Amino acid sequence: MKDILEYTSYRQYIADYYAERKAKSAFSWQEFASLAGFSSSIFLKYVSEGRYNLGEATAVRVATAMKLADYECDFFVELVKFDHAKTDAEKKAAYGKMISIAEAHKAKVLEGDSFRFFSDWKNPVIRELAPAMPGAKPLALAHACREKITAAEVSETLNFLVKAGLLQKDDAGNYTQTEKSVTTGPMEVTPVAVRGMHRQMGEFALDAIEGVPQAERHFSGVTLGVTHEAYNEIVQEIAECRKRVIAIATRDSAVDEVYRLNMQFFPMTNIKGLKK
Template sequence: MKPIFEYTDYREWIRDAFDDFKQRKTVISWRYMAMKLGADPGNLLRVSQGKIHLTLSLVKPMAEFFELDEKETAYWTELVCFGRAKTDAEALNHYEKMQILKGIPLKRLAKKELEFYRHWYCNSIRSIIGICRFKDDYEGLAESCTPPITVEEAKSAVKLLYDLNMISKDRDGYWKVNDTFVSTGGNWRSEAVRTFQKETIRLAGESLERHAPPLRDISTVTMTFNMDDIALIREKIKEFRSELLRMSQEGNGDDTVFQLNVQLFPIGFAKKLQEKAK
């Protein structure tokens, strides 16, 4: 089992800790653990399944049950609070504390860094520079984006990337991508990132008319699931996305920048109709 400091989802840690405990010590059941914690076994199971949140009164007892040390308990406490956060500010506050306990100082997103997410083409230009030689042909750089952007936008994006230390010039004057990259930090939600997501979703819709079928793969399918299975479906999407990221990182001779949007959202609730039919 990986260290608790590598987790950002407290429910995932509970499931892994439960399985690890069962393998290392003795037979264990949710009922047995609930009895030791003074909790309802059904609720404890629902917590592990992502259906409800763990009550704060059980945070310390669970830390003691799994024999966490002082630092692990502190991280575990912030991890639960992070998962229960209802606002962006609250989530970021607990996430920062988690990073400090891990020994990683969190770099707050400054105004310029947030600006990176407000314009979809900043990410595109950074990726283009990473796979081709670019010096000062801003007209060509602007036309390389799809849809094309203005020369002024291209120049502004390059300056922003430089200010953020995302790109730099080599000795021949060509721009190159640096290893540093701005992250919003795990599950922390920011308005700038949501704006970026809205923009890429809009671009995905426009791609139906802008790009020929061989250059895109946009398909739709309507399915029905039990709401209890949504956590598992989200995990499957995460695994799929991680595999494609690995392929991208290991690839050679890349010549095109792609944007992947995986979209899963409800468009109908049968439960409401069923309730009315009763």
């Protein structure tokens, strides 16, 4: 089975651990539960299936039963915290610790780079800005951003983008993009970071209403009554529109400014809730 540091779900790790032990011996869920100090023979089976949860204390017991020691035990506990976190802030904190544990032991957490990229507005903005300003030093890049950012933060962001393979730096100190666009893809953890970025960009959009001349920004909106079928069709239309916008933006290698496009379509009522 995979190393513990490659997992983002503690339930999957428990299931894989059991399957591996079962394939090699007469290992049972009852024996597994007993090793972890549970009276119910099927408790851990139900945990792996998502019916029951582990707490922080019981997570340590299960980790010990699986012979996870030191940083592996710590990582397993953070997996449990991540799974049970009620807010995005709690999830980000737990996942951040998972990444730190993995990096300290020369391992790479699945989705780690993607999670970090979408956790902060600085990453996508600097990724677009640096190639548009050849030879520019971090301080110049910082001054070019409308939102407050220091030269040190720019340097840290550039180092991360190069390390993650999202930018390339030549001998002259110029940056180029390895890919024209970056998307989340079908991942388990990254959406937590993406929701945080949506909040950041939403706040910047509010500031832009007053802080950016009208000739340099475009805001429009419409309020609609729709059916569920129409909603699905509109969402698909938005997705296609987004693809067309990306195609327009990426057909020319020159960049005059870095823009953010927020496409939002959300409910203003709760009619279904009233019907219930």
